[in-house]
Amino acid sequence: MTVTLADVAARAQVSPATVSRVLNGNYPVAASTRERVLKAVDELDYVLNGPASALAAATSDLVGILVNDIADPFFGIMASAIQSEIGGPGGRAGGERLAVVCNTGGSPERELTYLTLLQRQRAAAVVLTGGAIEDAEHQAAMDAKVRKLSEAGTRVVLCGRPPAPETGAIALTFDNRGGGQELTEHLIGLGHRRLGYIAGPEERTTTRHRLEGHRAALAAHGIEEDSRWTVHGRYDRRSGYEATLELLRRDPSLTAVVAANDSVALGACAALRDSGLRIPEDVSVAGFDDLPFSIDAVPSLTTVRLPLAEAGARAGRIAMGREEAPPGGIASVRGELMVRGSSGVPRSS
Amino acid sequence: MTVTLADVAARAQVSPATVSRVLNGNYPVAASTRERVLKAVDELDYVLNGPASALAAATSDLVGILVNDIADPFFGIMASAIQSEIGGPGGRAGGERLAVVCNTGGSPERELTYLTLLQRQRAAAVVLTGGAIEDAEHQAAMDAKVRKLSEAGTRVVLCGRPPAPETGAIALTFDNRGGGQELTEHLIGLGHRRLGYIAGPEERTTTRHRLEGHRAALAAHGIEEDSRWTVHGRYDRRSGYEATLELLRRDPSLTAVVAANDSVALGACAALRDSGLRIPEDVSVAGFDDLPFSIDAVPSLTTVRLPLAEAGARAGRIAMGREEAPPGGIASVRGELMVRGSSGVPRSS
DNA sequence: AGCGTTGCAGCAAGCGCTTTCTATATACGA
DNA sequence: TCGTATATAGAAAGCGCTTGCTGCAACGCT
Numbered sequence: 001m002t003v004t005l006a007d008v009a010a011r012a013q014v015s016p017a018t019v020s021r022v023l024n025g026n027y028p029v030a031a032s033t034r035e036r037v038l039k040a041v042d043e044l045d046y047v048l049n050g051p052a053s054a055l056a057a058a059t060s061d062l063v064g065i066l067v068n069d070i071a072d073p074f075f076g077i078m079a080s081a082i083q084s085e086i087g088g089p090g091g092r093a094g095g096e097r098l099a100v101v102c103n104t105g106g107s108p109e110r111e112l113t114y115l116t117l118l119q120r121q122r123a124a125a126v127v128l129t130g131g132a133i134e135d136a137e138h139q140a141a142m143d144a145k146v147r148k149l150s151e152a153g154t155r156v157v158l159c160g161r162p163p164a165p166e167t168g169a170i171a172l173t174f175d176n177r178g179g180g181q182e183l184t185e186h187l188i189g190l191g192h193r194r195l196g197y198i199a200g201p202e203e204r205t206t207t208r209h210r211l212e213g214h215r216a217a218l219a220a221h222g223i224e225e226d227s228r229w230t231v232h233g234r235y236d237r238r239s240g241y242e243a244t245l246e247l248l249r250r251d252p253s254l255t256a257v258v259a260a261n262d263s264v265a266l267g268a269c270a271a272l273r274d275s276g277l278r279i280p281e282d283v284s285v286a287g288f289d290d291l292p293f294s295i296d297a298v299p300s301l302t303t304v305r306l307p308l309a310e311a312g313a314r315a316g317r318i319a320m321g322r323e324e325a326p327p328g329g330i331a332s333v334r335g336e337l338m339v340r341g342s343s344g345v346p347r348s349s
Numbered sequence: 350m351t352v353t354l355a356d357v358a359a360r361a362q363v364s365p366a367t368v369s370r371v372l373n374g375n376y377p378v379a380a381s382t383r384e385r386v387l388k389a390v391d392e393l394d395y396v397l398n399g400p401a402s403a404l405a406a407a408t409s410d411l412v413g414i415l416v417n418d419i420a421d422p423f424f425g426i427m428a429s430a431i432q433s434e435i436g437g438p439g440g441r442a443g444g445e446r447l448a449v450v451c452n453t454g455g456s457p458e459r460e461l462t463y464l465t466l467l468q469r470q471r472a473a474a475v476v477l478t479g480g481a482i483e484d485a486e487h488q489a490a491m492d493a494k495v496r497k498l499s500e501a502g503t504r505v506v507l508c509g510r511p512p513a514p515e516t517g518a519i520a521l522t523f524d525n526r527g528g529g530q531e532l533t534e535h536l537i538g539l540g541h542r543r544l545g546y547i548a549g550p551e552e553r554t555t556t557r558h559r560l561e562g563h564r565a566a567l568a569a570h571g572i573e574e575d576s577r578w579t580v581h582g583r584y585d586r587r588s589g590y591e592a593t594l595e596l597l598r599r600d601p602s603l604t605a606v607v608a609a610n611d612s613v614a615l616g617a618c619a620a621l622r623d624s625g626l627r628i629p630e631d632v633s634v635a636g637f638d639d640l641p642f643s644i645d646a647v648p649s650l651t652t653v654r655l656p657l658a659e660a661g662a663r664a665g666r667i668a669m670g671r672e673e674a675p676p677g678g679i680a681s682v683r684g685e686l687m688v689r690g691s692s693g694v695p696r697s698s
Numbered sequence: 699a700g701c702g703t704t705g706c707a708g709c710a711a712g713c714g715c716t717t718t719c720t721a722t723a724t725a726c727g728a
Numbered sequence: 729t730c731g732t733a734t735a736t737a738g739a740a741a742g743c744g745c746t747t748g749c750t751g752c753a754a755c756g757c758t
Binding site (some may be wrong): 002045047048049050051052053054060061069071072073075076077079080082083084096098099100101102103105114116117118119120122150236237243246263266267269270273281292293295296297298322 | 364394396398400401402403404418419420422428429432433445447450451452455462468470471483501530585586606612615616618619622626641642645646664
Binding site (some may be wrong): 364365366370376377378380382401403404405406407490658 | 705706707708709710712713714715
């Protein structure tokens, strides 16, 4: 059998209550007693029973982080930053908390089930990262779940995700629309008038907002849109490659390609090169996020930098109650345009 | 107050025991009764209390995945694959399990503390990924912890990590030494005789094994080593950039640079370009791992492909007891040499 | 008809911990 | 010197769930 609190108590010649208090340090215990208890703990190699503790105390030290794709550095970087603030071993936080990353793979069901699982574990906090799925039914279900979690005392923070009003969740939203607009305006400023756009998956807030920003920029400059110029795909390199070939097929006269994110942009670059086009002389390319590898692309990628680590860290602190929530429970985090080698004046100008 | 089993029982006019059995489905319950119970569960919006359940049943549905750096796709890809097999919502597995990713940041203390936290939660299984830290004391502590976990019934699987004999852990080890050797032999075969090597952090098994493979290749071809040709750094791009400049400073006549992994190789490429050197005409570059972005580098990266997703998936299945452990509890996973554009014949030949 | 089966449901005893309340001992003030 | 405040430890009642065992019908067999 495993060692229990009672065993430690017996060995230290004290009551179980005292051992518990020594371990939790939330009640005065005489120094000599504490020492005796700690010695017994050490000798017996005692490890607290988490479930029992959580049951009795009606709280748990679990913190959940939901991500859409853990293999994507976009989420990895945020998760890493969140986790570093959550504490866990070695973090800045006091109490040791188990920060757990849950990979939804972008599936609505998984998202919901993970939330239930965390609710079941009576998680101390939950951080939802990345864009939300735009399906009315799913969204309602999510909101209901989030509200329930909040009511049960779980702090819910949205990081890089649109606010969920009336749910009690704190939102740190990325200004995808503004960033998208700024990016496209940069290209328009260079003289581009025929811009292809590789959007992310449909029914995602991130996809929609970035695209809306792009369109707003076009509209602001009186550029009429051609529906052939927009293609949807996944948020990965492969998708960018294929979408670019498709764009080129539809309209070979495009002078710029704006991608939904950096991975897609990289795929776009590869497709352009394979098609014998130079970047940026023949076609300019722009990404989004400014992930670490973007600066290493050849040419380096013009993109919008999102402060993923900073936002994640802040979300983590808020989740831990170590930082005040922004006024109204909502904060918008702006991106920063990074002009680099992949964008230049169009060939025809 | 939150809804409890008893509330559901009252509403369904059955005993708590029956509700529990309906929920767990491990005991015969009449269809009509089950239906009544499920209806009550639904109406009351009941969510099982995880800790209470874990305490009573003395088991938990938590599975831990330890990674060194969650922001690094190397780990992200493995974690994703492991998690997909662990089940969790939507996975192939039957029971719903909470697969949690814990980020150690490469710190020995965190590694140990996370293991304790998982032990505390009575985790069903634990998967340790990536290289281990080569410190006798730490290793002994880890082995002891792992042994204790095994004894307590937690299945422990090492994925991409050297075996830990006598601990009861199953190991899926990457053949870093063989891969490193093959890679360097490829360069030697092209005619290179002056090869720089950017190693990972010291005191890491992965670092050592890859370096050993490199040296074995040199030795096999009678190439004498120059201690100036090896530089240690972190496993990231920045480190590769700086290390390359350092190598160039030490010996400008190098015709090839072998990096500890792909990120480092990318940094090396950037440094070479910034130094006015062409790849591979002036200097060849090689990486390791074959992460998704490697093929997009310009020129595309010669590297050793590690089947991260496959190995992760297998580790996940073994952790769930859905696949037999390899004979002896140890399997070696080989890498595959991917010859691409970044390696060519040396300039002097 | 009598009796062993079989199928389902309930009782109640924990699982290992936390925490309130109570008890004791010591210290302090008047 | 006695009463009261203060510090520390213990007793015991759960926290919400699982599960071995018991109970009781309805059933099938000889």
